[in-house]
Amino acid sequence: MVNHMVQHDVLDRIYSALADSTRRDILTRLGEGPASIGELAEPHGMTLTGMTKHVRVLEDAGLVRTEKVGRSRQCRLGDERLDDAMAWISFYQRLWERRLDGLEAYFTLQRGTEE
Amino acid sequence: MVNHMVQHDVLDRIYSALADSTRRDILTRLGEGPASIGELAEPHGMTLTGMTKHVRVLEDAGLVRTEKVGRSRQCRLGDERLDDAMAWISFYQRLWERRLDGLEAYFTLQRGTEE
DNA sequence: ACGACACTGAACCGATCGGTGCAATGACAG
DNA sequence: CTGTCATTGCACCGATCGGTTCAGTGTCGT
Numbered sequence: 001m002v003n004h005m006v007q008h009d010v011l012d013r014i015y016s017a018l019a020d021s022t023r024r025d026i027l028t029r030l031g032e033g034p035a036s037i038g039e040l041a042e043p044h045g046m047t048l049t050g051m052t053k054h055v056r057v058l059e060d061a062g063l064v065r066t067e068k069v070g071r072s073r074q075c076r077l078g079d080e081r082l083d084d085a086m087a088w089i090s091f092y093q094r095l096w097e098r099r100l101d102g103l104e105a106y107f108t109l110q111r112g113t114e115e
Numbered sequence: 116m117v118n119h120m121v122q123h124d125v126l127d128r129i130y131s132a133l134a135d136s137t138r139r140d141i142l143t144r145l146g147e148g149p150a151s152i153g154e155l156a157e158p159h160g161m162t163l164t165g166m167t168k169h170v171r172v173l174e175d176a177g178l179v180r181t182e183k184v185g186r187s188r189q190c191r192l193g194d195e196r197l198d199d200a201m202a203w204i205s206f207y208q209r210l211w212e213r214r215l216d217g218l219e220a221y222f223t224l225q226r227g228t229e230e
Numbered sequence: 231a232c233g234a235c236a237c238t239g240a241a242c243c244g245a246t247c248g249g250t251g252c253a254a255t256g257a258c259a260g
Numbered sequence: 261c262t263g264t265c266a267t268t269g270c271a272c273c274g275a276t277c278g279g280t281t282c283a284g285t286g287t288c289g290t
Contacts, residue, residue: 015134050279071236071287086204186257186266
């Protein structure tokens with residue numbers, strides 16, 4: 001019964017985390033495998049402090065999971081939180097398709113991307 | 116050959132447009148059909164000025180198309196710009212799946228959501 | 231124990247954001 | 261023409277953002 005109104009806070013965090021090209025780069029980089037804060041910071045010519053904050057944002061959004069190992073912190077991709085974001089987008093796309101079909105009164109559509 | 120690196124500006128605009136629950140509500144509302152600025156503003160108890168700015172953000176992101184008709188402005192859903200956002204998210208998800216599969220060296224994967 | 235190393239907390243900075251109020255502007259009704 | 265209505269431009273406000281520097285804190289190597 002997973003209604004599509006996930007909980008706005010969650011979507012806020014996910015989308016605003018994605019709304020920054022540095023953060024998207026981080027995700028792409030982590031797609032190649034885990035990395036430390038320093039390894040993430042270097043290619044962007046950014047301070048460790050700055051990168052720490054970016055990673056924190058991604059972690060708060062559930063997109064990245066980190067673990068302190070020794071004196072460095074290992075960052076990996078998080079659990080598949082993007083499903084929420086994806087679901088909302090496809091919900092929107094469904095609305096858009098409906099606009100094409102010209103069905104304006106029909107607003108039930110509970111079945112969709114969510115089960 | 117639409118590489119997935121769409122152009123960061125575009126994704127920045129799309130995702131930050133989506134990163135606000137008011138704006139997501141607007142999109143949902145527009146899914147029911149076109150509306151004026153006033154009609155959009157009223158359910159949020161928001162100033163017309165404020166709503167105008169939100170709509171502008173959505174329009175700059177290509178998510179909404181507007182047209183001035185008489186003394187009011189009609190807002191409808193825009194072209195399917197969300198494909199870009201969707202493509203990037205599924206690119207990420209592909210990375211995530213790859214992480215599950217433990218294939219870390221394999222980084223070709225040009226086929227995907229984009230044609 | 232000592233120093234180098236990787237990160238983090240706090241304070242700060244300029245820019246952007248979400249929102250407001252106020253004063254145009256432009257269209258419609260009479 | 262006059263007044264009303266819908267929207268918009270401008271200036272402003274406090275909050276958040278992306279980024280920095282600087283001073284810790286904890287860990288590793290010797």
